[in-house]
Amino acid sequence: MSTTAVDQTPSVEMSRESPDHVRISLAAAMVLGVRPGRFYRDVRLHCINLLLTYADGCNANCAYCGLSRRRAGGYGERSFIRVDWPTLPTDEVVARMERYSAAVARVCVSMVSHRRAYEDTVDIIRRIHSRVDAPISALIAANLFDRDRLTEFRQLGVDTIGVGLDATSETAFERTRGRRARGPLSWRQYWQTIEEARQIFGPFKVNAHVMVGIGETDRQFVDVIARLQEMEVNAYLFSFYPEVDSPMARRRRPSLRRFRRLQLAKYLLQRGCLGVGDVVYDEAGRIHRLDVLPSSMEQAIASGEPFLTGGCAGKDGSLACTRPFGSYRPGEPFRDFPFQPTGEDVARVRRELGW
Numbered sequence: 001m002s003t004t005a006v007d008q009t010p011s012v013e014m015s016r017e018s019p020d021h022v023r024i025s026l027a028a029a030m031v032l033g034v035r036p037g038r039f040y041r042d043v044r045l046h047c048i049n050l051l052l053t054y055a056d057g058c059n060a061n062c063a064y065c066g067l068s069r070r071r072a073g074g075y076g077e078r079s080f081i082r083v084d085w086p087t088l089p090t091d092e093v094v095a096r097m098e099r100y101s102a103a104v105a106r107v108c109v110s111m112v113s114h115r116r117a118y119e120d121t122v123d124i125i126r127r128i129h130s131r132v133d134a135p136i137s138a139l140i141a142a143n144l145f146d147r148d149r150l151t152e153f154r155q156l157g158v159d160t161i162g163v164g165l166d167a168t169s170e171t172a173f174e175r176t177r178g179r180r181a182r183g184p185l186s187w188r189q190y191w192q193t194i195e196e197a198r199q200i201f202g203p204f205k206v207n208a209h210v211m212v213g214i215g216e217t218d219r220q221f222v223d224v225i226a227r228l229q230e231m232e233v234n235a236y237l238f239s240f241y242p243e244v245d246s247p248m249a250r251r252r253r254p255s256l257r258r259f260r261r262l263q264l265a266k267y268l269l270q271r272g273c274l275g276v277g278d279v280v281y282d283e284a285g286r287i288h289r290l291d292v293l294p295s296s297m298e299q300a301i302a303s304g305e306p307f308l309t310g311g312c313a314g315k316d317g318s319l320a321c322t323r324p325f326g327s328y329r330p331g332e333p334f335r336d337f338p339f340q341p342t343g344e345d346v347a348r349v350r351r352e353l354g355w
């Protein structure tokens, strides 16, 4: 983002910053009665996703992100994962979460990389925890954390930590988020934070968001999934989708076939039906075949489960954070399904897998 964009940010936005204000996802705004409407195929969300907001935006400079410093426009106007995130007073959002508590299975506070973000997130989590009886996730800016801060989050009542690792190779990380993108983030530090969070929060109480299509090979992707699984850290898959005006706006999306095969490989790896050595790649490094029992493969595909959205669960263990349309637009094939796919959906997935 140019400095001009920062300088021209309207003063009204200056007063609508965290911790007294937060942005909420469009889907969450619908759940809380702030915005009218329904999603395609009546997709529902049970997680209230909040995002910190600052007039001078996020300090990081991730090349694919709608909040990137280099992207034009004031921070408060920028879309994030291509949808509008309205800004509201934090206390109003908390009051609405109390009022609509039956529809709120989880709350997630997403940080941005900003000098005040840690203290402000603590403040916001306290406000939520004192009034809302739902488990809380924090999708943290890993570069702002050490062991003490992670421990403090746990003591505040956060039960799950998410880390937006996004890239699954060091080179892709450096190119899209690190020094080569003129960003402050470090691959090594992200992994250290994941490791420390895992130690403090316990098995499968930490997740890494990982994105297909930002410069990694299939093998690198599969290796990272296996590494996370060994650490007992969840991996939630996203498919790259270009944000208008971001530095990667012209990059092509990964093919549906590639994404489906990685979803399936991940599922089978996590269930112990597949080892990293059982994934066969072609000369271009793409998944060619998965050497698993045909019955395991068939069972997995027929269940539809490998293709569900990966996200944190509510108290009852069912998927709460479905992030509708995080990786695709309404009307397009669901890259991940925020509901149990129908028989027709599964038939389509089989064709997309191309086996």
Ligand code: SF4
Pocket (backbone or CB within 6 Å): 047, 049, 106, 107, 108, 109, 137, 138, 139, 160, 161, 162, 163, 207, 209, 236, 310, 311, 312, 321
């Ligand atoms: S899956 Fe959803 S609730 Fe969990 S950390 Fe990620 S954004 Fe937050």
